[in-house]
Amino acid sequence: MEPTTTNIEKQTAAGVDVTTYDALVIGGGIGGEEAALNLANMGYSVIMVEKDYSIGGKMVHLSKVFPTLDCSACITTPKMSETIRHPNIEILTYSEVRGIEKDGKIFNTSIVKKPRYVIEADCTGCQLCEQACPVVVQDQYQYDLVGRKAAYIPFSVAAPRVAAIDIENCTLCGACERVCPPNCIDFTMKEEVIDVIVKSVIIASGFELFDAKKIPQYGFGKYKNVIHAMQMERQLVPTRPYNTVLRPKDGKMPDNIAYVLCTGSRDKTIGNPICSQVCCMYSIKQAQLIMGALPMADVTIYYMDIRAYGKGFHEFYIQTKNMGVEFVKGKIAKIDEKDDGDLVLHYEDIENGGAPKTATYDMVVLAVGVLPQNNIPELFKNEVLELDEFNYVKQTDKLVNPGMTTIDGVFVAGTSSGPMDIPDTILSAGSASAETASYLRRL
Template identity: 50%
Template sequence: MGAKDVLVIGGGIAGVQAALDLADQGIKVYLVEKGPSIGGRMIQLQKVFPTMDCPSCIFTPKMVAASNHPDITLLAYSEVSEIKREGNLFLVTLYKKARYVDEDRCVGCGICENNCPVDVPSEYDNGLGARKAIYIPFAQAVPKVATVDLDHCVLCGVCERVCPAKAVNFAQKPETINLEVGAIIVATGFNLYDPSKLEQYGGGKFANVIPSLTMERLLIPNGPYGAVVRPSDGKIPRRVAYLLCVGSRSRNPINGYPYCSRVCCMYTIRQAQSTILNLRKVEVDVYYMDIRAYGKGFEEFYRRAEGVGVRFWKGRVGRITEQENGNLLLRAEIIDGSDSRIVEQEYEMVVLALGIRPQHRALAKLLPELELDDYGFVKTAAPKLDPTTTNVPGVFVAGVAEGPKDIVDTVMQASAAAMRASAYITNL
């Protein structure tokens, strides 16, 4: 440990890419992830736009490479609890939470999980499916080690008795790990806007008004249900509406934030196409303010969606009301050229394309001198010329921690942050 080492905070695609780029240069990297496995949001997705490739096929090899790299120390299920500056060094204290499972013994066989009697809503499936009180988050988890959720565990001891490796250990204690590093890369990712704030759309109360990440899990063939069904009754929907800019581009602070979240248009167009391709006999409508298809191949992807039958309506949905049968009545103002009209349409399911919010408020307490913008994203020295350097020497940022962006831009910024961190520690 020392001035030539780097701490990467966050195990999503940005953090993993930055860690690999640094480690391939022979730099020692500590990759910290607060969850039981690295993977972040990308590993939850059905496909990526505009290529419709499988995210797991792209990302899983990188996750495995990071866990096996001799110059990367993977510290999953750990959080940064303190950062102090001492000369050219950052003195970092990590809190490694107790899994109550010996990581060296566990082989990820899943026998403990299969025998656990307790069901808990699955975070990986956005609350749709169930996991157990002792669980591996998903099939491709890295590290593939079980974790006991002591908040839901009933201490029946079944997992301890059936584990063939004798890895379950309820006497395990949390650990404190002290590190000395020369640079830090912040890659803490994002949260989605909270739909419960939007009373006009049901405020999270209507079962068949679902957030975009929930639809993501429904569209995956090996997802919680194995099919696209609406949550209230398991019925296959035949009319689905997507609402864009939910929580984004709003001048009214009650309804969200004024910035564009950049990815909502394209992930919605991808989901709308997938809905038609999965269900076939379905009508899919997208309500939008304007489509921002700015990247390579994005405009063609948008036009292709129109070709497969996705209908686009320029306008804003003002209100959603729930019918007795669980269907949803949308009241919207539709703009057609210089004219506008009020329409009401009934759908069996509505998907809210939620905007992006930062999730590193806790990090601001650890690095109080780190400048954030008005919305909580990390500020950079020169967004156009130096988009990874922060106001704190030795601290760099990558991915959505700096601002909304897609996976391609996230990977590029992660590699740029790795190079800037490499150059910085070289000159210490």
């Protein structure tokens, strides 16, 4: 059971000043959670702002992590729960920072809390509203592979596990309100502006996935059996959209699956010349998981270079090869669809003379890269948060103080500073929180 009263409400009742916090953490993914918990456990007060309905970021939607194949949700949900219950952490979900102004040693911060049309403290997560809602639209948490209702719990392990109304698709039929046992659906909710004072800021807003439609020759969005890696990730979790790994076009169980690495990474033509750090390894991980889910399936990975650089990564790569996954060094030129939904890959076979070749697959997974979030500097109204040449938050002292940015008192954690995997994100968040604590002690 999640707490039924928010920390702000409890503290207000106790006469505590709730408008001042030691740290503002922007983003409630694994990096933000780690940084917030480190500071909170040191006794600092933290306000976390998460744009989504739930904290957890992208990690909570993954199947397993590489190279250990530990269950991703099993690792991250206890941390989500610890974050949401911590007495020193106040969390605002479905909220966005509108502006931050530095004033001497403090930051005046304006936060917008958008209406979810459900009273968070009263919702029990019973899902009766979801059952009653007649609307079915694409489920963004399943990356559009299946439908969801307009009144819904975002996903099964959401924290807080509270329903939300998708007002853009709501027909205002009132069915959800009529069945809600605790009477917590409230269509009169309005956007709320919350002004707080913080002494430091940690940017942990994460990354954006590359939009595969920007490479039209791969056919994503046009050919239903071309999916991106997060869609395959969802097909491999227990809360999957289908009963097993299936083709979205016709529900066929695929016999052979191809991966296209570096989709949207190391590609100047789409404006992202750098390596995304994670695509090789998550593709290798997914290949192993597919072989578990579909023992008869063949998996082929088309790559430019395999970058298995971390602890245990190379061994994991060799293990995957030994399991029978085929690796082909070759850049994909284009993908065509046949009448039966099969896909023809046109590629350059680099290791065999570079000749153009074709191969046919039931399904193609695009290993999409990661991109920076571009709106972060706009949040700072009277200071300049500089970005690096790849549009990630600039680290001014990368070797000694990797969390430091161009604004004194503002720190960066995780993939806001560049592409990295989960262990590196946690290390980065640890560093940012230590630097923030050091800064706060010096104030």
